[in-house]
Amino acid sequence: MSETTFRGWGRGIAVFGTVAIFLFPLMGMPAKTYLTLTIAGLAMGMLLFLVASGVSIIFGLMDVLNFAHGALFAWGAYVGFSTFKVLMNWVEADSVFQNFAVFFIAIIAAIVVVGLIGILLETIIVRRVYGSHLFQILITFGATIVLVELIRVFWGPNDEVMTVPLTFRGNWDVMDVIVDRYRIICIVIGLTLYGIIQLILKKTKLGTIVRAGVENREMVQAMGHNIFLLFTGVFAAGAGLAALGGLAMAIFSLQVYPDMGSTYLLFAFIVVIIGGLGSVTGSLVGALIVGLSYNYVAYLVPWAAAGANIIIMIIILLVRPRGLFPVGK
Amino acid sequence: MSEPILKVEDVHAFIGQHHILQGVTFDAKADAVTVLIGRNGAGKSTVIRTVMGLLPSSKGKIVYKGSEIHKKKPYEIARMGIGFVPEDMGIFTGLTVEENMRVAMLHDDENTAQRLERTLDMFADLRKFWKREAGNLSGGQKQMLSIARAIVNDTSLLLIDEPSKGLAPIIIESVIGVINQIKTNCVVILVEQNFHMASSVGDRFHILDDGVVIHSGLMEELVVDEDLKSHYLGISKESG
Amino acid sequence: MAGETPVQIFHLEERKSRFRSAGFLINTGVLLLFLSVPLLFPSFKTVDLAVKIMIFGVLVASFDILLGYTGILSFGHGMFFGLGAYCVALVMGKYGDPSYLNFIFGMVVATIIASALAMFISFLSLRVKAIFFAMITLAIAELAIVLATKLSGFTGGEDGISVSMPGIFAISFSMGDFMGFEVTGRIVTYYFLFLSCLGLFVLMLRFTHSPLGHVLQAIRDNVQRAEALGYKTFIFQCISITFGCVVATVTGGLYAVWVGYVNPESCLGVTTIMMDVLLMVIIGGMGTLYGGFVGAAFVLIAQTFLPDLQDAANSLFPHVPFLHNILERWLLIFGILFILVVIFFPKGVMGSVREFIGRRK
Numbered sequence: 023m024s025e026t027t028f029r030g031w032g033r034g035i036a037v038f039g040t041v042a043i044f045l046f047p048l049m050g051m052p053a054k055t056y057l058t059l060t061i062a063g064l065a066m067g068m069l070l071f072l073v074a075s076g077v078s079i080i081f082g083l084m085d086v087l088n089f090a091h092g093a094l095f096a097w098g099a100y101v102g103f104s105t106f107k108v109l110m111n112w113v114e115a116d117s118v119f120q121n122f123a124v125f126f127i128a129i130i131a132a133i134v135v136v137g138l139i140g141i142l143l144e145t146i147i148v149r150r151v152y153g154s155h156l157f158q159i160l161i162t163f164g165a166t167i168v169l170v171e172l173i174r175v176f177w178g179p180n181d182e183v184m185t186v187p188l189t190f191r192g193n194w195d196v197m198d199v200i201v202d203r204y205r206i207i208c209i210v211i212g213l214t215l216y217g218i219i220q221l222i223l224k225k226t227k228l229g230t231i232v233r234a235g236v237e238n239r240e241m242v243q244a245m246g247h248n249i250f251l252l253f254t255g256v257f258a259a260g261a262g263l264a265a266l267g268g269l270a271m272a273i274f275s276l277q278v279y280p281d282m283g284s285t286y287l288l289f290a291f292i293v294v295i296i297g298g299l300g301s302v303t304g305s306l307v308g309a310l311i312v313g314l315s316y317n318y319v320a321y322l323v324p325w326a327a328a329g330a331n332i333i334i335m336i337i338i339l340l341v342r343p344r345g346l347f348p349v350g351k
Numbered sequence: 352m353s354e355p356i357l358k359v360e361d362v363h364a365f366i367g368q369h370h371i372l373q374g375v376t377f378d379a380k381a382d383a384v385t386v387l388i389g390r391n392g393a394g395k396s397t398v399i400r401t402v403m404g405l406l407p408s409s410k411g412k413i414v415y416k417g418s419e420i421h422k423k424k425p426y427e428i429a430r431m432g433i434g435f436v437p438e439d440m441g442i443f444t445g446l447t448v449e450e451n452m453r454v455a456m457l458h459d460d461e462n463t464a465q466r467l468e469r470t471l472d473m474f475a476d477l478r479k480f481w482k483r484e485a486g487n488l489s490g491g492q493k494q495m496l497s498i499a500r501a502i503v504n505d506t507s508l509l510l511i512d513e514p515s516k517g518l519a520p521i522i523i524e525s526v527i528g529v530i531n532q533i534k535t536n537c538v539v540i541l542v543e544q545n546f547h548m549a550s551s552v553g554d555r556f557h558i559l560d561d562g563v564v565i566h567s568g569l570m571e572e573l574v575v576d577e578d579l580k581s582h583y584l585g586i587s588k589e590s591g
Numbered sequence: 592m593a594g595e596t597p598v599q600i601f602h603l604e605e606r607k608s609r610f611r612s613a614g615f616l617i618n619t620g621v622l623l624l625f626l627s628v629p630l631l632f633p634s635f636k637t638v639d640l641a642v643k644i645m646i647f648g649v650l651v652a653s654f655d656i657l658l659g660y661t662g663i664l665s666f667g668h669g670m671f672f673g674l675g676a677y678c679v680a681l682v683m684g685k686y687g688d689p690s691y692l693n694f695i696f697g698m699v700v701a702t703i704i705a706s707a708l709a710m711f712i713s714f715l716s717l718r719v720k721a722i723f724f725a726m727i728t729l730a731i732a733e734l735a736i737v738l739a740t741k742l743s744g745f746t747g748g749e750d751g752i753s754v755s756m757p758g759i760f761a762i763s764f765s766m767g768d769f770m771g772f773e774v775t776g777r778i779v780t781y782y783f784l785f786l787s788c789l790g791l792f793v794l795m796l797r798f799t800h801s802p803l804g805h806v807l808q809a810i811r812d813n814v815q816r817a818e819a820l821g822y823k824t825f826i827f828q829c830i831s832i833t834f835g836c837v838v839a840t841v842t843g844g845l846y847a848v849w850v851g852y853v854n855p856e857s858c859l860g861v862t863t864i865m866m867d868v869l870l871m872v873i874i875g876g877m878g879t880l881y882g883g884f885v886g887a888a889f890v891l892i893a894q895t896f897l898p899d900l901q902d903a904a905n906s907l908f909p910h911v912p913f914l915h916n917i918l919e920r921w922l923l924i925f926g927i928l929f930i931l932v933v934i935f936f937p938k939g940v941m942g943s944v945r946e947f948i949g950r951r952k
Binding site: 174291299339 | 723873
Binding site: 234 | 403405424425426429430435437441443444445446450451453454455457500504
């Protein structure tokens with residue numbers, strides 16, 4: 023079967039699955055609760071998307087298994103935390119402008135710092151283990167330990183409370199439905215990033231080269247492109263995305279703690295398994311599925327929330343092991 | 352007699368533990384189409400990939416236009432004016448024909464734009480399916496796209512690996528026509544198992560067997576040498 | 592001799608020179624060393640170190656069966672270790688009295704559960720790419736820790752379970768003197784563990800040198816060729832994974848016997864057990880069972896002397912709190928060491944030795 027037939031199936035399953043997941047829980051709860059949960063699920067999904075998309079593209083392009091993504095996520099959260107601490111008066115200020123400004127400053131700080139860490143990681147460590155998945159897992163696992171311990175060294179081992187900028191707190195009352203402000207912001211962030219990534223991938227020459235490289239790394243090199251520079255760049259971009267996800271998640275969950283990366287990394291991996299390696303759209307769809315199902319199940323059957331995702335992952339593995347939107351070789 | 356544009360001197364290469372190239376020496380002159388022929392597993396594709404830098408050579412020298420390239424990276428080698436058409440064509444199936452060409456085009460200047468036009472003149476189908484996803488092209492069209500990508504830059508040397516593989520005879524004829532057109536603009540080194548194609552476009556040949564060049568000469572001589580053909584190419588005296 | 596194939600002649604010659612080879616002499620030397628530790632170095636610290644080296648040596652070797660011989664990386668190995676420890680502790684400590692029968696019963700129960708779990712894991716490893724498999728095993732391992740902590744009614748939660756040993760293994764036991772040494776329960780336990788570990792290790796050696804083991808190595812090196820040759824690779828991998836995991840479980844049970852106390856962090860912890868095992872297998876050398884002991888010895892001895900290193904740093908550089916901070920985070924040092932070893936020394940000690948010997952031939 024050709025790639026396109028598979029993609030047709032993937033779209034079909036994704037649409038059907040998402041619609042089903044969307045509508046099914048409606049049967050078990052009042053409409054307002056449903057809406058609240060849906061928004062919470064979408065928000066969580068968007069944050070997962072940020073982390074998962076980085077993992078997906080890095081693997082798709084570089085064939086590198088990056089276990090350290092969770093640590094990069096945590097670093098992003100902590101850099102954001104420090105930025106807020108330094109500019110605390112802007113965070114607490116009753117000014118929309120200042121709140122958003124400090125938020126953007128934190129985002130930029132997180133992306134820059136973690137991006138640099140990503141570059142160091144790729145050039146010094148990851149580059150030496152191209153070609154061996156086993157050593158990649160081992161070495162990025164070691165890198166995770168080091169990065170998380172460094173968090174403990176610089177920031178201390180305890181959980182810290184993350185202050186939310188004033189404007190982001192609280193709810194909006196939309197047609198008698200209480201909607202958490204920050205969750206909407208997360209959804210907006212996620213969709214914007216998705217749009218930006220797709221724009222870069224589809225409309226710029228760089229993006230086209232990256233997409234070509236995901237399909238056939240060797241050919242892109244043989245056509246005159248410095249694939250190593252590309253790798254470092256994509257790795258840093260993936261790290262930046264993870265940092266953004268970490269910062270957003272810190273505000274979302276109101277706390278930062280050194281091990282926060284590992285929980286979300288597991289979710290991110292589930293997302294990538296469901297969505298398919300190398301596909302940004304797959305990461306988005308997978309992330310939404312994971313986020314929504316987690317929230318619905320958490321409400322209906324609390325102890326089974328994490329398990330529900332693992333079950334979905336197992337189903338996908340049995341039915342379509344390469345994921346919903348597989349790309350590639 | 353012109354200077355060889357490419358000189359391969361005593362090149363050894365390993366794939367894993369297998370010593371595939373065991374001292375390959377040959378050169379490609381600028382005024383002729385050079386064909387590498389030989390049995391399956393003789394190492395023909397490996398030679399091309401090693402020239403392109405996709406495989407490291409453990410010993411030996413490769414000199415292109417006077418510079419040593421055997422230690423360079425593939426993208427550096429490509430940028431020196433060497434085009435590569437791999438055995439599996441290397442088409443980016445998820446990208447459109449246009450995007451495939453854009454990835455190939457290394458510069459965004461007038462010259463490249465003009466070359467693109469001329470290339471599309473040569474391959475009418477590509478112009479027709481410009482916005483079509485490359486995965487939807489037929490086998491012959493994919494082969495044309497692969498060749499088009501390799502010549503859209505200022506290519507001086509074109510390495511083509513088994514272009515006739517998997518193609519219907521009538522398509523092979525059009526590929527032959529294309530190569531005959533191209534060879535006026537750049538030097539072609541062709542790896543081929545299909546003797547009809549090899550003899551239709553080739554001027555000089557080198558026979559590879561067990562990782563070394565065992566025989567070289569002019570194509571017009573090989574065509575009539577039945578013994579050589581049957582011994583090294585397995586072409587029986589009846590068919591040829 | 593007529594009628595003997597070259598392979599048979601080769602094996603015969605190998606067997607003849609076996610007793611004279613350096614490897615055999617070293618092995619015997621090490622065995623004698625471990626045999627005499629409680630007699631020559633009776634301090635508890637040393638005996639404890641020796642026991643830990645033996646137990647972790649076997650554990651790492653069992654991990655090597657998965658990693659080096661079957662070619663899969665599972666972060667769940669620590670969980671199997673903890674499973675064995677907990678089963679023994681539960682049967683002998685919480686829900687029953689310390690008795691020889693209960694000990695055996697605990698081991699049997701642990702083995703059964705471990706086998707089932709291991710088969711699930713091997714099925715999973717077939718279906719998923721390496722990284723997802725690694726991640727999932729990590730998740731399962733962490734889930735195990737959470738369960739052990741949360742189901743405190745059953746498992747004793749964070750406080751864990753204490754186990755005391757029966758009869759001649761009891762700490763308070765004393766059999767009187769033997770050639771000037773007091774034979775305590777500790778000493779008896781030591782030799783029991785010594786024999787058990789030796790037995791397990793020999794079992795693993797036989798496994799890898801058996802025809803089954805050779806098929807496994809073929810599979811590890813080239814799956815497609817092995818399948819083309821007609822081997823049902825999956826079944827072999829399943830057997831080998833189950834074997835490795837069961838040995839790990841038994842090792843955990845032995846650990847519980849020696850330490851007398853199990854709790855989630857010390858027996859199941861990823862950063863405690865699993866990280867140690869990874870470091871030991873890399874330092875020792877993958878795909879070489881002996882590497883397990885080399886790595887275990889190296890890491891455990893270093894860990895024992897780390898506090899001394901910290902003291903030395905404190906006295907040499909008293910005004911550099913940053914350095915103290917870093918040294919205190921021994922996990923950080925571990926991580927850096929781990930990365931360095933993976934980059935510069937991926938074959939580990941045994942691997943490099945084997946390569947060296949191979950080249951000299």
